[in-house]
Amino acid sequence: MAHCLGEGDGCQVEGVSPACSGGKRENPPSLSSWTVVPVFTHHAHSASLSAVAVNNRYVVTGSRDETIQIYDMKKKIEHGALLQHNGTITCLEFYGTAHLLSGAEDGLICIWNTKRWECLKSIKAHKGHVTSLSIHPSGKLALSVGTDKTLRTWNLVEGRSAFIKNLKQNAHIIKWSPDGERYVTVITNKVDIYKLDTASITGTITTEKRISSLRFITDSILAIAGDDEIIRFYSCDSQKCLCEFKAHENRIKDIYSFEREGQHVIVTASSDGYIKMWNLDLNKIKDVPSLLCEVNTKARLTCLAVWLDQASEMKENSDKAATLSQANEDEKSSIVRKNKVRRTDKSDKTAKKKREITPEKQKLEAPLQKKKKKQNSSS
Secondary structure: OEEEEEEEOOOEEEEEEEEEHHHOOOOHHHOOOEEEEEEEEEEOOOOOEEEEEEOOOEEEEEEOOOOEEEEEOOOOEEEEEEOOOOOOEEEEEEEOOOEEEEEEOOOEEEEEEOOOOEEEEEEEOOOOOEEEEEEOOOOOEEEEEEOOOEEEEEEOOOOEEEEEEEOOOOOOEEEEOOOOOEEEEEEOOEEEEEEOOOOOEEEEEEOOOOEEEEEEOOOOEEEEEEOOOEEEEEEOOOOOEEEEEEOOOOOEEEEEEEEEOOEEEEEEEEOOOEEEEEEEOHHHOOOOOEEEEEEEOOOOEEEEEEEEOHHHHHHHHHHHHHHHHHHHHHHHHHHHHHHHHOOOHHHHHHHHHHHHOOHHHHHHHHHHHHHHHHHHHHO
């Protein structure tokens, strides 16, 4: 089950849970009968929310009130707050289950241990604000951009700067591709695509309006949204628009995507207050995604993330695996029974002969053989 987290400027975390209508899940791959059920609302911050991130257990939210709030989704409780930054929290990103990176308007990037929630290192990353950061899939590198017109590469193993690239303008989004072979920067309405091995621009995508959110759907397909109601899918290789469709009645603030039971789901949040979920068929990428469900949160949304309840997903998978395993066992026992029936008389006789050798006989035969060996060696 996917739990969508939309963050409104009413300083509260709003949780909604997509579920199948009537509680039935007889045909999950169709995803056609989803409805959206409100789960909780929590007054999280004293100012509007600016960033959100999730891992398999926690949801963290950043705000203009300079704090990071932690929520334990397994226990459904508020877990505490992180107070290292002096400035609006601009970006948050988990790496696996053990680490969180945060960036803020104070120019700092903080590396957090999520077991004890300690700040392992605080790096003065940019002379201005940190506007965006992204961790390489290997966890060894991170990229950040700031209002000092630089793109910086960070060696996370040693916690130091590895490379600085000057940009012509301030970038406000940076993102690694899932395979880590390329990364993109967003400057106003322009997406520059870089190859990791050369660190040079291989292509540029330009849109009419300012880009507010960007998401890699695959290693080479980007979903881009901005200050209009349109979502566009682009190819990183050709920089061509593969598909575009009107998703909302107002500008789109954030996009998220996840894969569930072989289906690709796109989740969008807009200033119109709506969170919408779309079913995307990658084999028919030029077709407009179908709307699965929507909810009006009645808040001006600023950011969004999706927390997947992996425990229930694992239970479903284990139930499927158990059913499959039982079917295999039944098939194996059926084959064994058939083989028993097909045994020849010869094999039965051999087995019978083997059974006739008692333990006493075996004990006697062993010393006799040793005795014979002794006699042969003495002669």
